[in-house]
Amino acid sequence: MLSILDRHAIGQLLRTKGVDAWGVAANTPRLPLAPDYAIAISLIMRVDQLVVRGLRHGPTEDYYEEYLRLNLALDDATGTLVDVLRVHGHAAERIAATGADSGNGNQPFPHKTAATSAGLGWIGKTALLVSPRFGPAVRLATVFTDLDLPVGDAIVESRCEECRACVDACPAGCGRDVQWRAGMARDDLFDAAACRHQMTLFGNVDAQICGICIAACPYTRPH
Ligand code: B12
Secondary structure (H helix, E strand, O other): OOOOOOOHHHHHHHHOOOOEEEEEEEEOOOOOOOOOOOOOEEEEEEHHHHHHHHHOOOHHHHHHHHHHHHHHHHHHHHHHHHHHHHOOOOOOEEEOOOOOOOOOOOOOOOOHHHHHOOOOOOEEEOOOOEOOOOOOOOEEEEEEEEEOOOOOOOOOOOOOOOOOOOHHHHOOOOOOOOOOOOOOHHHEEHHHHHHHHOOOOOOOOOOOOOOOOHHHOOOHHOO
């Protein structure tokens, strides 16, 4: 049991849970679709690099396994963090890695909103969170709480500049080659319906996933 719950203690806890990066965002004023807590903690787990390399032409079984593994690991990390926050007398609620169980009807809180607001990255040209350390090869989850923590500097615009690697790689042409700014409507950036349809076309994996845009990003490659 952690005796003092501060940024350092939370960092230690999250490391033991396999979290690769995390940050804190202010949730006042309330972020779109967010529950009513002052603080959002954004968690990142990196997708295995070897698995990402196999994604250049479409999804693989290995990627699907990794996707499931990361969703479970993220949900374990957020579940533990919520438990620890509550034991210390704080209100806390987690948003699951995937699915629509945020308590906001059918629309989940978008994890990317907390991640950019915490300064963990920006939104790229195919609407993914691009971490400067890991590229878009990450999965995300979020915990909301009333614990007072120092917040990160929000990133409010894209750093992709002229790069259009993900736009050119996408077989469905989902990216519109637009530079993201915080608050921009997703449709101005990205065609989610075309992405969703494309994911039904891959016959080799029994799941609706893709990942070509993740593999295409120069930030994904090890440097
Ligand atoms: C529904 C869904 C889909 C749908 C729709 C995609 C979409 N972009 O909306 C479909 C089925 C098409 C899809 C596809 C994929 N998805 Co998906 N999906 C989700 C899910 C469950 C909900 C997303 C949603 O509906 N959001 C509503 C829209 C409006 O928001 P958004 O586009 O997600 O995010 C916007 C806001 O965050 C806003 N924003 C960002 N910063 C800020 C700051 C401020 C202040 C404001 C106001 C707004 C703002 O800009 C973002 C971009 O438009 C999330 C999990 C979650 N709860 O976030 C995963 C999630 C977005 N998916 C993810 C992934 C990886 C994928 C796929 C690669 C599939 C795969 N695993 O193979 C593809 C690629 C899609 C792509 N290039 O964007 C990851 C993204 C990781 C990352 N690096 O960004 C998520 C976060 C899951 C996770 N736990 O990691 N997905």
